Amino acid sequence: MSIAELDDMTAGRRPLVPPTPPRAPDNMTAFGRMMAIRNSPIESWGRRAYEDDVVQGSFFGHSSFILNTPDAIRHVLVDNYENYTRTPAGFRVLRPMLGEGLLIAEGRAWKHQRRTLAPAFTPRAVTTLVPYMTAAIGETIDKLRAASHGPVDLREAMQRMTLEIAGRTMFSFGMDRHGATLRDFVMEYGETLARPHVLDLLLPLGWPSPQDFRRARFRKRWTAFVSMLIAERRAAGKDHNAPARDLFDLMGEARDPETGDAFTDAQLGDQVATMILAGHETTATALFWTLYLLALDSSTQEQLAAEVTGMAAAGTPEIERLKFTRAVVDETMRLYPPAFLIARAAAGPDTIAGLRVRKRDVIMIAPWLLHRHEKLWRDPNAFVPARFMTGTPPDRFAYLPFGVGARVCIGAHFALVEATLALAKIIGAFRVALVDKEPVVPVGVVTTQPNRSPMFAITPR
Structure with a gap:
């Protein structure tokens, strides 16, 4: 589809502006801001945060800086990134789920993990995992078709699908027996322990907060569950004459190119936890938001369906040819970035x-x-996928769905392939609409989540 054709299709149409949380008042008190941060940091940001280059404030005795200029962001995340570490509250919230895995590690430990894991996430390695993705997506479409006579919870369906993809790409087995337990862990943590308590923000990292004791108990149960998954995978074995068949093989066989070291069992467990959680929850949420936007914007939904139909008529589509579908995914992650906040503490x-x-x-x-x-953006609150089809990409320090620099998300290509394939196949199979008109508002709790799960009506095409 050419840019001219795209302009013709969108001409005269007012772009969708989806619902958002109200902005904080400029005169919000410190207590009010603290309560907003606990509920959802998105609700703590006022007008200046959307208009100024830098917003300086205070944060429990220290200065705070919100950076909105690409040059300043490049300085922190690229030029001098080793001077900036996760905040104590970030460690408290993420460690119980991710241990000392790639997302948490710092310094030499992080460099070792990054070097060791990198070969498992190259585009070539991801290509070998696509059959796992397409199989799980196809099974999800079959289940949705069987349920299309009534309202459908597409958020739950996307969570189940991406969890199945995570299980198959990680272990070569489905998550039928373990999926409910894993989802219970994720929901329990998100609802009770992922929101920072005021003492999480005030106390030094070495001083446990009341929430930390609950998180420690959770971590004991969580690591036992992950160890059970690993033991089950190892018991299944593999043909040692065959190439690596899943991420567990790739990670287990990986060696640090500089030291030759492999992961210990504890390190492997943390990597498995990180990849399963990051690999399914963020993609499921991104797909939910995409389907929600398309349900609100039927014209864009039909544009996407037309692209998929055209590709299918020409044979099995290569993902690189799904230009508009990918633009819809990119625009959704602009409006609903998986990680809504990157917080760092200055080491010096x-x-x-x-x-x-x-x-x-x-x-x-x-x-x-x-x-x-x-x-930085024209019509910044509007859903306009065409902005990603102009041939001029946005500034790489103004668009950060997966971060940037040395710590850019290692699974970004995996996630984009998965989301683009899933969206193309789902919209190619169904028209989606919302059953009710009550707004769905984003909430920032680790990821950009919806405040409720609306029901959808899906109609086979």
Whole structure:
């Protein structure tokens, strides 16, 4: 589809502006801001955060900086990234689920893990995993077709599908027996332990908060569950004369190219937990938001369906040819970035955008804000997939659905392939609409989640 054709199709049509949380008042009190942060940090940001280049404030005795300029973001995440670590609250919230895996590790431990894991996530390696994806997507479509006579919870369906993909690509077996337990773990943690308590923000990392004791008990049960999955996979064995068949094989056989070291069992367990959680929850949420937007914007939904139909008529479509489908995914992740906030603590003094930064000051780079910033985007709150089809990509430090720099998400290509394939096949099979008109509002709790799961009506094409 050419840009001219796209312009013709969108001409005269007012773009969709989906519902968003209300912005914080400029005069919000410190207590009010604290309560908003606990409920959803998105609700703590006011007008200035969407308009100014840098917003300086205070955060429990230290200065805080919200950065909205590409140059400042590049400085923190690329040029001087080793000076900026996760905040104590970030460690408290993520460690119980992810241990010392790639998302949490710092310094030499992180470099070792990144070097060791990188070969498992190259485009070539991901291509070998696509059959697992397409099989699980096809089974999901069959189940949706059987349920299409009544309302359908597409959020749950996407969670089940991406969990199945995570299980098959990780272990070569489905998650029929373990999926419900894993989802229970994710829901339990998200609803009770992922929201930071005020003491999580105030206490030094070495001083446990009341929530930390509950998180430690959770982690004991969670790691036992992950160990059980690994033991089951190892018991299944593999043909040692065959090439690696899943991510578990790839990670188990991986060696640090500099030291030759492999992962220990504990490290492997943390990597498995990280990949399963990051690999299914964020993609499921992105797909939910995409389907929600398409249900609100039937014209864009039909454009996508037309692209899929055209590709199918020409034979099995290659994912690289699904240009508009990918643009819809990209635009959805602009409006609903999987990680809505990147928070870092300064390990030492620095200067950012001409401002003095002291040790332990807090730096916030919020894709939620950056992707909706008035100075960086035209119609920033509108759903306009065509903005990703102009041939001119956005500034790489203004669009951060997977982060940027050395710590960019290692599974970004995997997630994009999975989401694009799934969306093409689902919209190619069904028309989707919402059963009710009550707005669905994003909430920031680790990821950008919906405040409720609406029911959808799906009609086979």
